[in-house]
Amino acid sequence: DVKVTQSSRYLVKRTGEKVFLECVQDMDHENMFWYRQDPGLGLRLIYFSYDVKMKEKGDIPEGYSVSREKKERFSLILESASTNQTSMYLCASRLAQRSYEQYFGPGTRLTVT
């Protein structure tokens, strides 16, 4: 079974702090994704990566950046956290060329105070 893990389940940060969210997958998937999930708004794509050192903006990239130095790891960075970035963050991976199915991690609930 594919396993996608995220570094923290719950995180509380202060406004202006730099925040790192880490995601690791163990199935050698090429594609990885970061979403945020807010009540009534569903999943919105922040950034995605097709392969190592590659990144593409999603629908809501403002205020975020990403890093993919190794195939199994995809990091989301909030350069200067703001209260409107309080949300559930979900990481997903996909084996390119095989299926559109994405495998999700358990999520990180981030609160910015």
Place this chain on the structure above:
Amino acid sequence: GESVGLHLPTLSVQEGDNSIINCAYSNSASDYFIWYKQESGKGPQFIIDIRSNMDKRQGQRVTVLLNKTVKHLSLQIAATQPGDSAVYFCAENYGGSQGNLIFGKGTKLSVKP
């Protein structure tokens, strides 16, 4: 069905009854659709998928129906159990080579014992 507001639509069913969750998709060029189940505090989990060259696909206790004429997708759960209580959302692919998914906002299913 899907909601554009802040509150998820809710479907409440009696244990043992059948459940039908609906989804309207947006892109007539989408050729792949997927249903996810998200339990409280967890990441989304794959339930079933269907390609646009099919009208119906069955899994274990679940059936997905696709009506391309009206761009409508439904998930039927037979003999609903308390463990089925969760948020369900559909997703469609963009139809392009990137293969990214667009997610619906979800429906909350509550099963009454």
